Amino acid sequence: MERKTRTSIKMVITDLDGTLLNNDHLLTAINLKHLHYLQEQGVLIVAATGRSLFKVNAVIAEDVPLDYVIFSSGAGVYDWQSKRLLKWEEFEKGTAPVLCANLIELKQNFVVFKPIPNNNKFWFHQGAGLCSEFARYLERNIQDCQLLPLEALPEHAGQMMCIIENDVRLFASIQAALYKVRNDIKVIRATSPVNADYIWLEVFPETVSKGHAAKWLCHELGIAKTETMGIGNDYNDIDLLEFTGISYTVKNAPEELRNQYPAILFTNHEDGFSEIVGAFFKGR
Structure with a gap:
């Protein structure tokens, strides 16, 4: 991982299930610690998930240091800090x-x-x-x-x-x-x-995807795609990983995704998220 580029990253966008959360759909203490580390570095943290906002609240405590949530695979964007719904989409009538x-x-x-x-x-x-x-x-x-x-x-x-x-x-x-x-x-x-x-x-x-929502959020915040990092594990993360400037997968991702995007040698159940953050931002 290229340490020389770590200071240019202003936003980390991570999937939840299979990536940030372990196999029991829990946020471990070490992953929470690394979320706090990113916050201390001034990096915006975005969760991008297929879960509805209702189901995000079932697994993420209110005081977890997220800035935004892209939910329902990009159909909605939510400001985690101010508790405001920023953007949502639905099918056209009919x-x-x-x-x-x-x-x-x-x-x-x-x-x-x-x-x-x-x-x-x-x-x-x-x-x-x-x-x-x-x-x-x-x-x-x-x-x-x-x-x-x-x-x-x-x-x-x-x-x-x-x-x-x-x-x-x-x-x-x-x-x-x-x-x-x-x-x-x-x-x-x-x-x-x-x-x-x-x-x-x-x-x-047709306009809904994690990547499309991430692009919209970056535009609203004035953040370039080259200043973003994406972390995922499954096929519904592909649009996100194609958008983010630097993209990684955890070890439990399908082989074809691990071949396409750099993969850490740890699964979500082994705190792969923290290994990526630690290796990239701390150079360990």
């Missing part, structure tokens, strides 16, 4: 019913999230038969879900998600089918943070 109809026809298990700031709540449709991962997802979020009303599909939605087996060809076929009915969306792949045997196929408005 998009959600078309996508729902297509996924019903494809016989998929999927959920439809309500617009921000209520996007922890969702409708669900079970079309692919029994899926243990889908069933567990509904069980974990039983207080926030309701059956999708087939007679009156929702006109407004923030995002959608299918839970499918970890089959790249299946992902590609569903992605192609969705793009065929709407060309103003983005379909991304994320490994399930609960069970790596499943893919969470996520559907957003």
Whole structure:
């Protein structure tokens, strides 16, 4: 890692699950220590996650030294210090019913999230038969879900998600089918943070991504992309890692990501985030 460039970094943007958080979705003492270290150095700290803001608050304490949170894979940006919602996006009216109809026809298990700031709540449709991962997802979020009303599909939605087996060809076929009915969306792949045997196929408005939200935030704050560092571990971090001036992955990232971006030799469960920060900023 190039120590000579460390003083030029003004913002560190890190994924949460699988990167900053360990396998138990906890922020360890050593990672918290390195967040405080970055804060003391005057570096802005941004968490960029697929979690909704509601679910971020479930794993990150209010006094954790974050500056901003990019949540729902870039659909929203939140000022962690002032507790203000800065930016949010949702599907254009009429998009959600078309996508729902297509996924019903494809016989998929999927959920439809309500617009921000209520996007922890969702409708669900079970079309692919029994899926243990889908069933567990509904069980974990039983207080926030309701059956999708087939007679009156929702006109407004923030995002959608299918839970499918970890089959790249299946992902590609569903992605192609969705793009065929709407060309103003983005379909991304994320490994399930609960069970790596499943893919969470996520559907957003076409301008939504962690990288796009990071670009917007940098523009608002007057920070150049060359002054940013990104740290991630999964496919839904690619847009972010392509944007940031310096990008790293932790050891638990898929091999193709580790081959594309420098990888630290420690996983998220071994405080890989702290190893990256320590090596880059402290030169250890």
